[in-house]
Amino acid sequence: MTSAEVLTDAFERIREVVHHAVDGLGEDALTYRVDPDANSIAWLVWHLTRVQDDHLADAAGVEQVWTARGWYDRFGLSIDPSDTGYGHGSGDVARITASAELLTAYYDAVHQQTLDFLKGLTDDDLPRIVDRRWDPPVTLGVRLVSVISDDLQHAGQAEYLRGVFDRR
Helix, strand or coil: CCHHHHHHHHHHHHHHHHHHHHCCCCHHHHCCCCCCCCCCHHHHHHHHHHHHHHHHHHHHCCCCHHHHCCHHHHHCCCCCCCCCCCCCCHHHHHHCCCCHHHHHHHHHHHHHHHHHHHHCCCHHHCCCEEECCCCCCEEHHHHHHHHHHHHHHHHHHHHHHHHHHHHC
16 A cells, blocks of 8 residues: 555545534534534534645645635635634634535535545655744645644544534
């Protein structure tokens, strides 16, 4: 198995969790928060997708799906197009609303762009520096693992919230 195949498998697992977390949910479930400062399922899935879109587009040298394919307009959120959710407070979280269908469609578009990028990836690509703002600078391999880790954590949180909502 190649590195690209391992990474592809990891991103496929994220997709499964994202779909399971939101499929069939209505607005009440997607915007449910266990307390006023907690994240919602909609925010978690939107945020993990925005981070994957932002980070992978940068690493691949392509435009983000969010802006290039009209997802920013489809969501109709009153936020800056570059917003990924980092630093969001309670009010910001509350403003992120979308249907399950819109969330998964955007995720799937980002997922496909990710898979397209991974298809051409070789082991020799992984040490390439993709972000010099950190010390040490971030390599492509580290960035991919970071996105996978972040996405799986947020997708798991969304699944947990779905369970809490379903049991209340």
